[in-house]
Amino acid sequence: MTARILVVDDIEANVRLLEDRLTAEYYEVVTAFDGPTALAMAASEKPDIILLDVMMPGMDGFQVCRRLKDDPETRHLPVVLVTSLDGRSDRIAGLEAGADEFLTKPIDNVMLLARVRSLTRLKMVIDELREREASGRRMGVIAGAASRLGGTGGRILIVDDQERQAERIANELSIEHRPVVEADPDKALMTARGPVDLVIVNATCKTFDGLRLTAQLRSDEATRNLPVLAIVDFEDRPRLIKALEIGVNDVLSKPIDPQELAARARTQIRRKRYTDFLRDNLDHSLELAVTDQLTGLHNRRYMNGQLDALVKRARLGGDPVSTLLIDIDHFKKINDGYGHDVGDEVLREFAVRLATNVRAIDLPCRFGGEEFVVVMPDTKLEDASRIAERIRLHVAGSPFRVMGGRELLTVTISIGVAATIGSEDTPETLLKRADEAVYEAKAAGRNRVIARAA
Numbered sequence: 239m240t241a242r243i244l245v246v247d248d249i250e251a252n253v254r255l256l257e258d259r260l261t262a263e264y265y266e267v268v269t270a271f272d273g274p275t276a277l278a279m280a281a282s283e284k285p286d287i288i289l290l291d292v293m294m295p296g297m298d299g300f301q302v303c304r305r306l307k308d309d310p311e312t313r314h315l316p317v318v319l320v321t322s323l324d325g326r327s328d329r330i331a332g333l334e335a336g337a338d339e340f341l342t343k344p345i346d347n348v349m350l351l352a353r354v355r356s357l358t359r360l361k362m363v364i365d366e367l368r369e370r371e372a373s374g375r376r377m378g379v380i381a382g383a384a385s386r387l388g389g390t391g392g393r394i395l396i397v398d399d400q401e402r403q404a405e406r407i408a409n410e411l412s413i414e415h416r417p418v419v420e421a422d423p424d425k426a427l428m429t430a431r432g433p434v435d436l437v438i439v440n441a442t443c444k445t446f447d448g449l450r451l452t453a454q455l456r457s458d459e460a461t462r463n464l465p466v467l468a469i470v471d472f473e474d475r476p477r478l479i480k481a482l483e484i485g486v487n488d489v490l491s492k493p494i495d496p497q498e499l500a501a502r503a504r505t506q507i508r509r510k511r512y513t514d515f516l517r518d519n520l521d522h523s524l525e526l527a528v529t530d531q532l533t534g535l536h537n538r539r540y541m542n543g544q545l546d547a548l549v550k551r552a553r554l555g556g557d558p559v560s561t562l563l564i565d566i567d568h569f570k571k572i573n574d575g576y577g578h579d580v581g582d583e584v585l586r587e588f589a590v591r592l593a594t595n596v597r598a599i600d601l602p603c604r605f606g607g608e609e610f611v612v613v614m615p616d617t618k619l620e621d622a623s624r625i626a627e628r629i630r631l632h633v634a635g636s637p638f639r640v641m642g643g644r645e646l647l648t649v650t651i652s653i654g655v656a657a658t659i660g661s662e663d664t665p666e667t668l669l670k671r672a673d674e675a676v677y678e679a680k681a682a683g684r685n686r687v688i689a690r691a692a
Contacts, residue, residue, distance in 0.1 A: 241286035241358040242266045246276040248294040273297030280312045286361045292321035300335045307336030314364050316357040333501035352482040367516035392435035392507040397426040399445045410496045423451045430461045435507045441468045456485040465506040530604040533589035541603040545613050545665045552658040560622035560657040562612040563672035567650045567684040569608035583640045595629045619657035626653045626687045650685035652676055
């Protein structure tokens with residue numbers, strides 16, 4: 239797994255040292271020697287990770303980090319602050335500026351590479367989500383991004399068998415979040431499946447293996463994307479490296495600093511909300527792509543794909559597939575007489591009646607305008623006709639209440655029914671027969687069902 243890394247330091251020797259270390263591991267490295275150049279390169283070069291020195295003249299690393307995190311185009315980029323400072327206040331300042339990690343010079347090669355690998359995995363996930371969201375926006379099925387990056391008020395699961403430590407963590411986090419403590423790993427796995435924004439795991443538990451619990455979280459589809467903050471002993475280097483390798487998002491050293499705990503929790507929750515926002519947008523885009531927004535039924539695009547597969551199966555000797563093509567009678571008169579808002583009410587109410595009068599295996603869709611199609615798998619012509627008659631009676635049998643119930647409209651429908659009949663059938667020929675049957679129904683006086691066998 240490789241990545242493009244932007245190294246930023248005002249001292250050329252430091253830049254070259256990091257560049258040599260990273261290129262030896264087959265990472266692609268680009269460099270900058272001051273803050274403004276780093277901001278420009280972050281926007282133009284699209285790095286996967288930024289290694290950013292803190293002590294730079296003019297614009298220091300904290301300022302650069304804040305600028306990166308304030309910009310919607312770069313806020314998703316992982317930032318590792320690199321400095322010779324080792325004070326608590328500097329570490330907190332870096333984390334509160336939005337940094338993902340804070341490495342102290344001289345840099346430990348093993349820790350550097352472990353952190354780079356961990357952040358690269360995270361960046362790959364976010365990149366894929368962002369790319370899909372951008373594609374959805376270009377197609378017009380995703381609205382512009384709204385900010386959901388507030389990092390407060392999260393639900394945090396603390397998994398720790400050391401009661402006093404867990405209580406201290408919970409008390410510190412309860413100022414801003416809603417923590418819950420669990421000492422049983424099996425119960426913790428169940429709790430993590432609920433609405434949780436962050437899991438904090440003590441990797442040095444006595445009664446169970448915190449890293450094994452983390453591995454279980456990562457292997458379960460329901461919890462795979464949950465951020466995990468591991469409490470580790472930084473003197474236990476193998477365990478620390480293993481934590482990052484198995485997918486821990488962040489690590490916190492013992493003894494726990496309350497401010498550092500709060501800052502790291504806030505960063506992880508903020509990122510989770512960002513990725514959740516991207517995933518929600520993708521789910522919404524998929525729904526928009528196959529759903530008619532007025533009626534809530536599937537749209538013509540989705541219907542075409544399903545019908546094509548079913549007709550192919552029938553043509554190869556599978557069960558027959560039937561279609562109902564439904565047209566609302568005199569719908570133009572409703573629009574002209576009452577307005578398009580009332581027409582939309584009629585369409586929505588009809589969609590409800592249609593959906594409640596077909597079987598679970600059937601696929602009711604809006605075909606366009608006042609036309610609807612029901613795709614009926616494994617259904618013969620006579621069975622489809624019987625269901626069509628039931629739909630017709632239900633629509634005509636009770637008036638449609640519109641305009642807040644002030645008006646009652648009598649609505650009727652004409653239905654054409656067709657079923658696959660041989661190896662030459664296609665979705666187009668099937669729908670054409672159903673369409674011809676609709677015209678017959680209308681010519682015969684409307685409010686009736688006509689089936690076309692051929």
